[in-house]
Amino acid sequence: xxxxxxxxxxxxxxxxxxxxxxxxxxxxxxxxxxxxxxxxxxxxxxxxxxxxxxxxxxxxxxxxxxxxxxxxxxxxxxxxxxxxxxxxxxxxxxxxxxxxxxxxxxxxxxxxxxxxxxxxxxxxxxxxxxxxxxxxxxxxxxxxxxxxxxxxxxxxxxxxxxxxxxxxxxxxxxxxxxxxxxxxxxxxxxxxxxxxxxxxxxxxxxxxxxxxxxxxxxxxxxxxxxxxxxxxxxxxxxxxxxxxxxxxxxxxxxxxxxxxxxxxxxxxxxxxxxxxxxxxxxxxxxxxxxxxxxxxxxxxxxxxxxxxxxxxxxxxxxxxxxxxxxxxxxxxxxxxxxxxxxxxxxxxxx
Numbered sequence: 399x400x401x402x403x404x405x406x407x408x409x410x411x412x413x414x415x416x417x418x419x420x421x422x423x424x425x426x427x428x429x430x431x432x433x434x435x436x437x438x439x440x441x442x443x444x445x446x447x448x449x450x451x452x453x454x455x456x457x458x459x460x461x462x463x464x465x466x467x468x469x470x471x472x473x474x475x476x477x478x479x480x481x482x483x484x485x486x487x488x489x490x491x492x493x494x495x496x497x498x499x500x501x502x503x504x505x506x507x508x509x510x511x512x513x514x515x516x517x518x519x520x521x522x523x524x525x526x527x528x529x530x531x532x533x534x535x536x537x538x539x540x541x542x543x544x545x546x547x548x549x550x551x552x553x554x555x556x557x558x559x560x561x562x563x564x565x566x567x568x569x570x571x572x573x574x575x576x577x578x579x580x581x582x583x584x585x586x587x588x589x590x591x592x593x594x595x596x597x598x599x600x601x602x603x604x605x606x607x608x609x610x611x612x613x614x615x616x617x618x619x620x621x622x623x624x625x626x627x628x629x630x631x632x633x634x635x636x637x638x639x640x641x642x643x644x645x646x647x648x649x650x651x652x653x654x655x656x657x658x659x660x661x662x663x664x665x666x667x668x669x670x671x672x673x674x675x676x677x678x679x680x681x682x683x684x685x686x687x688x689x690x691x692x693x694x695x696x697x698x699x700x701x702x703x704x705x706x707x708x709x710x711x712x713x714x715x716x717x718x719x720x721x722x723x724x725x726x727x728x729x730x731x732x733x734x735x736x737x738x739x740x741x742x743x744x745x746x747x748x
Contacts, residue, residue, distance in 0.1 A: 426442075429441070430442065489662065489663065489666060489694070490517075492572075492573055492576070492579065492582050493509075493573050493574050494572075494573060494574045494575055494576045494577055494582070495576050495577055495578050495579050495581070495582050496579075497509060498577065499577075514546075518543065518544065518546075521543040522540075522543045522544065524616070524619040524620070524623060525539070525543060525566045525569070525616065525619065525620060525623075526539070526540045526543060526616065527612045527613050527615070527616040528609065528612055529609050529612065529613050533562070534561050534562070535558040535559075535561040535562040535564040535567065536558075536564065536566070538554050538557055538558040538561070538567075539554065539555070539558050539564060539566045539567055539570070541554060542554035542555055542558070542567075542570060543566075543570075548574055551570060551574060552570070552571065552574055552575050554570075555567040555568075555570040555571050555575075556571075563588075563591075563592040563595075564592065565589045565590075565592040565593035565596060565620050565621075565624065566589075566620060568585050568586070568588050568589030568592060569585075569586070569589050569620070569623065569624065569627075571585050572585035572586045572589065572627070579631055579634045579635055580635070582627075582631055583628065583631035583632075583635065586624055586627050586628050586631060587628065589620075589624045590621075590624045590625065590628065593617070593620050593621045593624050594621065596617045596620070596621075597614075597617045597618065597620075597621045600613050600614040600617045601614060601617075618652070618655070619655075622648065622652055622655055622658060622660075623658065625644065625648050626645070626648060626658055626660055626663065628644065629641045629644035629645045629648065629663065629667075630663060632644060633663075633666070633667050633670070638667050638670050638671055639671065641667050642664065642667045642668060642671070645660055645663055645664040645667065646664065648660055649661065649664070659692070659694075661680055661683075661684050662692060662694040662695070664680060665677060665680055665681070665694055665695075665698050666694070668680065669698065669701075674702060674705065677698060677702060678702055681695065681698060681699055681702070685699050691738055692738075693735070693738060693739040693742055696731075696734055696735035696738045696739070697735045697739075697742055699731050699734075699735070700728070700731035700732045700734070700735040703724070703727050703728040703731045704728045704731070704732065706724060706728070707722070707724050707725050707728050711725065
């Protein structure tokens with residue numbers, strides 16, 4: 399019956415169908431333009447994000463449901479901006495040793511509620527798994543990462559350490575209770591000892607089922623995070639070459655684990671050493687069109703291209719002969735960096 403129906407259609411039907419579709423599309427476009435002029439957003443996009451996406455089960459899958467329950471006040475506001483993607487900051491400071499120092503000096507809070515919410519989601523994603531309730535110390539830490547009050551989090555970490563040598567408890571204390579980088583490094587070394595033991599045990603059991611695999615994935619995240627933070631401590635304490643070696647070893651040991659963006663920490667350390675050839679080698683690997691861009695990548699690429707032409711650059715000569723290919727590449731790299739994040743130049747100049 400379908401084939402018979404299609405055979406009876408005349409060319410006039412297709413002309414009418416095309417005209418009707420064009421008319422409806424035009425009306426929708428006019429309505430979208432009017433709605434955008436009045437409300438500053440797309441009506442179709444707003445409906446799909448606010449109403450259709452939750453029905454299809456697409457509300458912020460990256461954030462655990464427990465995080466949503468703990469941060470219920472922010473859920474309504476986050477639903478309307480659920481499409482907003484914030485690049486994770488790989489150069490983030492230590493909350494206790496550095497962010498709190500800013501608070502002591504200026505009396506102002508450097509971290510917004512949104513910053514805290516994002517980091518809480520990261521902590522729960524990286525440092526917890528479904529089997530935590532089977533281990534008392536991990537069960538306490540699972541609640542601690544959802545706790546909003548800093549003192550409550552720190553108390554929970556101490557409580558977990560009374561039960562067991564818990565790597566994530568040491569991480570929390572290093573990040574939030576330690577008031578100096580030296581104290582943070584000491585706690586991270588204790589976390590490394592505990593984390594390596596958990597990693598070896600879960601590595602042997604990872605193929606015994608989905609639960610063991612999830613636990614091994616969590617233990618891997620914990621171990622990589624600890625080693626990365628130890629490398630950052632070494633750099634902040636002036637041992638930059640040691641930090642570079644630690645980061646390179648970590649990238650070789652876990653080449654597929656790119657979510658912590660260790661290569662950006664490596665770029666920071668290499669720039670401090672003025673090892674520009676090594677910086678270029680790292681950029682050649684990670685400044686790829688198929689990979690997500692970041693301010694670190696864009697501005698470092700612009701810096702190297704500008705350095706290559708800055709010594710011999712003359713505004714008078716450039717105005718007479720025009721820009722060379724290398725100079726044009728430097729200008730384009732600077733434009734790309736500023737377009738990606740226009741706030742960096744202002745912060746740098748301050």
